[in-house]
Amino acid sequence: MNPTRLATATRWAACFVALGLPLAALAGVSAEEAARLKTELTPLGAEKAGNKDGSIPAWTGGYTTPIATDKPGGRRSDPFKDEKPLYSITAKNADQYADKLTDGTRALLKKYPDSYRVDVYKTHRTAAAPQWVYDNTFKNATRAKLDGEVLSGAYGGIPFPVPKTGAEVMWNHVLRWRGTAWQFHIDSFQLTADGKAVLTTDGVGDQLMPYYLPNGSVEKFGGEFWMVRL
Incomplete structure (x- = not known):
């Protein structure tokens, strides 16, 4: 072999x-x-x-x-760069999305309530x-x-x-x-x-x-x- x-x-x-x-x-x-x-x-x-x-x-x-602006060897552009978040998860509304958050994410939201958030965008396959x-x-x-x-x-x-x-x-x-x-x-x-x-x-x-x-x-x-x- x-x-x-x-x-x-x-x-x-x-x-x-x-x-x-x-x-x-x-x-x-x-x-x-x-x-x-x-x-x-x-x-x-x-x-x-x-x-x-x-x-x-x-x-x-x-x-x-x-994507027209992409160049060989460069970083690929974001085809969805103009999309806006559907919603954002912060320390204030984390309980509302508890079933979708990992323990680590919940801990970060709790530790940094004023600076950490999770922006949720539309899903693309x-x-x-x-x-x-x-x-x-x-x-x-x-x-x-x-x-x-x-x-x-x-x-x-x-x-x-x-x-x-x-x-x-x-x-x-x-x-x-x-x-x-x-x-x-x-x-x-x-x-x-x-x-x-x-x-x-x-x-x-x-x-x-x-x-x-x-x-x-x-x-x-x-x-x-x-x-x-x-």
Whole structure:
């Protein structure tokens, strides 16, 4: 086995064992179940419909319109910059939204009642991927399988868009669509109790996902999911 693939498989096997997830052979779903990706589910396997109260809308294809002011290598602009908050949560009305606040958020509202608030905006389902990723995901639904901790039969899309086990969900997360290659800048700061920001990490990295090369295929895939240079 390729060293990269072996190391990756070993790490995830340890995760599955630690979580108590089964390592038996798992196969893809039936053609009938996969067909849900063309109807009630999005092409990547999420629920297409919105929720009952309308606060989460239905997925209608995601946000795919280029923003004219964006430049390659720059920060992406906010397509919803002109929207105003639907409402704001402050220390004064926090009890009204208690069922939607985490313990940490409630603590911050209590500690900083005059300066901390939560602005709540309209929900947008902007996620989108290229059509070839959708096509590969549809194929993966019936052909991908896990033999113990080793994934096979998947390429260029979500491995298990209609997951049946926790192990399949884990692989979906690991191999989620993020693009084929990208560069990232790391600037990490640790905040002290008195509010001072201390730089702890500074660096640049390049990442390539051969699993998501557009001209690849499940037959040609060599097992290298990631290539990272720091």
